[in-house]
Amino acid sequence: MNIFIPLLLGLIIGYLLRIKDKEVNVDKPMSAALLLLIFFMGVEAGKVKISAGWLLISSVVFATLTIAGSLGFAVLLGGRR
Structure with a gap:
C-alpha cells in the first residue's frame, strides 16, 4: 500500500x-x-x-535445457531442410 x-x-x-x-x-x-x-x-x-557453486551449475543446466528444448521445438514445427 x-x-x-x-x-x-x-x-x-x-x-x-x-x-x-x-x-x-x-x-x-x-x-x-x-x-x-x-x-x-x-x-x-x-x-x-547462497551457495554460488550450486547456483552456477543449476543455472547452466537450466539454460542448456531451455536452448535444447527451443531448438527441438523449432525442428519439430519447422522441420529440417
Whole structure:
C-alpha cells in the first residue's frame, strides 16, 4: 500500500503541471532515483547467503535445457531442410 501513495501524489503533481503548461525536466531526478533503486536492490541481494557453486551449475543446466528444448521445438514445427 505504501507504493500507491507516492504514485498517486506524482500523478496529481504531473496533472497539475500539465494544466499550467509548465515544462519540468525530470530526467536527472528520475535517473538518480533509478540508480538508487538499483543500488539498494544490490545491497539487499548481497545480504542473501547462497551457495554460488550450486547456483552456477543449476543455472547452466537450466539454460542448456531451455536452448535444447527451443531448438527441438523449432525442428519439430519447422522441420529440417
